[in-house]
Amino acid sequence: MPSTEASTDTGTGPGTSPHEAVEDTLDLRLSDELVTLLGSGGPGGSDVSGGSCGRNAASAPPGGPTTGDLLDTPARWGPVATAAGVFQLVPVHMERDLALISGWMNDPAVAAFWHLAGAPERTEAHVRPQLDGDGRTLPCLGVLDGVPMSYWELYRADLDPLARHYPARPHDTGIHLLLGGVANRGRGVGTVLLRAVADLVLDHRPRCARVVAEPDLRNTPSVAAFLGAGFRFAAEVDLPDKRAALMVRDRALRDLL
Template sequence: MTSSPARQDAPAEVPGPPLPRLEGPWSARIAQAEGADLDLVHGWMQEPHIDAFWHQAWPRERWVEEISGHLAGEAILPVVIRHEGSDLAYIEVYRVQRDRLAGHYPHLPHDLGVHIAIGEAGRTGKGLGRALLRALAEGLLAADPHCTRVVAEPDVTNAPSLKAFTAAGFRPAGEVVFPDKKAALLVHPRSDKDMPR
């Protein structure tokens, strides 16, 4: 899941993506480009179940640049999610309007998108993904009252991810073709009227 290039035409008045407001057993922190966070993200990205779809099993130095770049901009917020006090997942929260996805559906300025990677393969397939995705969508809508929908674009061949997003309340809204993948556009609206038309 190669990080999407930032677009430069987003209105300056739209802030960068927020940290989701999560309640126990979940918590979120902004990932740092050094120390334990860097070790964690770099290590997780080497895992086969993540590399199969993210394609970012990069050297440590490249991850320093990647996370530092996100932290310096207003397009993507790198986040580590914890569950019951244990690090579980790496998340990228992005403003759709500053992302390559913007040209593929009738987005609104405050739409937020998410990329998710559950770090350890042994913690997948247990319902944690769907619970996290629901908490994450609700937490982002709570963090930005102007946002009316949270979107995702998992690879159409990633059946476990598609199942988890759907179980978490994300609804199908078509498909999107990128140079590196064919994706399912999934939307978690604040209300029924907030689905893209």
């Protein structure tokens, strides 16, 4: 399950004991979208390249991608001003962006956690099923002051196989991130952008009460960046390909953390 990896930066923030954090997520309810998807075969369980949690076209309902927008149209969210510059999420266009993203995947710091180093076809095998799927996940470039500098995956965590590993709530939205350039790592850019993207999700997805992520526990700079961006540590989670830190940013706490 490649996620929010590749040496984002460091940061600090308050922690919450795993018992306390998980206890407040036990009111699991099924959203209308999840009921519909389960009726059509449910989220795909087979991993794509790199161990991503079943984000593949085979999980789409019969007849191809759904016409509904499960993520409330990130392409329309527009740019936001941040301490690092003007930032915008731009949905990936495979023919335009594959070489750039594949190049980032071959950076050893990225490859250590995303496991997608190699020919561009390997990255394409990871990204294209998301573009051709049912809309529960969207790969994007992060553009800072007009320059593509990061790769993001926004996904419906409650409709993702990740939901098998934690008490998901309807409309939980997940984030995966890698910073593509060494110059943007280790100086707080990841923390700034994680907060900005979490704010974008909460601002444009009113039904979403929580933004979640699951970085590898070994990736301490990534975990620290989440803490600095207002996420709390909720629990350790055993996923198919890693032991992860479940990070949660709560709408109710967004002005406090």
